[in-house]
Amino acid sequence: MEEVIIRPYSSGDRDSVRQIAYDTAFLGNPGSAFFDDQELLQDYLTSYFIDYEPESCFVAVSGSGVIGYIIGAKDPSSSRKGLGGRLLFKAITRNIIFRKKNAVFIFNCLKSFLKGEFKAPDFSRAYPATLHINIAEGFRNHGLGAKLIVTYLDYLKKEKVRGVHFATLSDRAANFYDRLGFVLLHKGKRSYLNNILHKDIFCYIYGKKLS
Numbered sequence: 615m616e617e618v619i620i621r622p623y624s625s626g627d628r629d630s631v632r633q634i635a636y637d638t639a640f641l642g643n644p645g646s647a648f649f650d651d652q653e654l655l656q657d658y659l660t661s662y663f664i665d666y667e668p669e670s671c672f673v674a675v676s677g678s679g680v681i682g683y684i685i686g687a688k689d690p691s692s693s694r695k696g697l698g699g700r701l702l703f704k705a706i707t708r709n710i711i712f713r714k715k716n717a718v719f720i721f722n723c724l725k726s727f728l729k730g731e732f733k734a735p736d737f738s739r740a741y742p743a744t745l746h747i748n749i750a751e752g753f754r755n756h757g758l759g760a761k762l763i764v765t766y767l768d769y770l771k772k773e774k775v776r777g778v779h780f781a782t783l784s785d786r787a788a789n790f791y792d793r794l795g796f797v798l799l800h801k802g803k804r805s806y807l808n809n810i811l812h813k814d815i816f817c818y819i820y821g822k823k824l825s
């Protein structure tokens with residue numbers, strides 16, 4: 615593989631980061647598997663980080679451009695003023711509910727919610743920071759994910775952040791987080807993708823204390 619550098623995110627990386635976020639949104643595959651509105655899904659996955667706290671974001675760049683990212687937030691309880699309202703407004707004005715795939719997805723999420731599947735302990739006191747990481751297909755398994763995590767953890771330590779936690783639906787990545795010193799804090803069943811995967815999956819919350 616050609617040389618790859620890890621560097622801080624800059625505004626010129628926005629489209630590439632959003633593209634990778636979409637291309638990996640469904641367990642490492644494109645979000646079109648479960649949702650029919652690329653722009654809204656990209657907003658949902660990335661805006662929270664890159665539009666509000668770009669200084670906590672890093673990218674992996676090769677000759678062909680951005681091939682991976684870690685986007686973070688030092689304290690998720692800090693204000694993301696207007697984000698929820700903006701996403702809801704966009705969802706309504708783009709009539710997303712009237713597209714069959716979206717209606718099914720939203721209905722299934724609602725069912726999961728009513729079954730209590732989204733309930734999880736609040737880890738934000740001991741592990742205030744969070745993260746979202748993805749590597750484009752074709753560039754995985756070359757150590758880039760580990761380098762991005764180490765870069766982000768070093769950054770958080772310099773910023774004197776106590777700890778970091780995040781959620782993932784990927785059971786394949788367990789070894790990866792284990793090796794990087796994360797511990798599994800919580801595991802909860804999710805059934806809202808059953809219509810596509812024909813099985814329940816799990817949401818894993820990992821955490822790591824930094825001081």
Ligand SMILES: CC(C)(COP(=O)(O)OP(=O)(O)OC[C@H]1O[C@@H](n2cnc3c(N)ncnc32)[C@H](O)[C@@H]1OP(=O)(O)O)[C@@H](O)C(=O)NCCC(=O)NCCS
Pocket residue numbers: 638641642746747748749750753754755756757758759760761781782783784786787788789790791
């Ligand atoms: C998970 C991921 C960020 C790891 O980055 P990476 O550069 O591939 O990882 P590294 O080369 O540093 O380490 C390899 C480890 O990554 C994990 N991994 C590799 N490919 C993976 C994939 N397609 N999906 C999930 N985890 C994967 C494995 O645990 C692997 O370790 P193993 O060989 O002992 O099983 C990256 O593979 C990825 O983006 N995967 C697809 C989407 C995803 O699962 N994102 C996680 C969201 S929290």
